[in-house]
Amino acid sequence: MPDYGNTVKQICFDSLDKIHADLKIRLHYDDIKIREFFNEVVIAYIEKNEHIMSFVGELKDKKQISKKKRKKISRSNTKAEDVKRKFGLDKSEIESIFDIIEKEWGV
Secondary structure (H helix, E strand, O other), X not given: OOOOOOOOOOOOOOOOHHHHHHHHHHHHHOOOOHHHHHHHHHHHHHOOOHHHHHHHHHHHHHHOOOHHHXXXXXXXXXXXXXXXXXXXXXXHHHHXXXXXXXXXXXX
């Protein structure tokens, strides 16, 4: 897993009372803290976990995101994967490249 740093940021959003209550009940039942749950879901989304991406696809259908835009995103993702395969780059190598760039440019 990539290093996500150690600076803590707060992610806030509004939700309905019933959804919040039901979530707290389910998470308590499963002995999971809200923070742990959302951090893991966000990491799974960032890392393109196949289960989360399937859910995101269903969400896009539900939200009726245009097929043109979805196709464009899909093509872009396919090209990115092809480049990774072509150059044989894994996540740690990509991280190293960004670290080198950061040191060079002081970004």
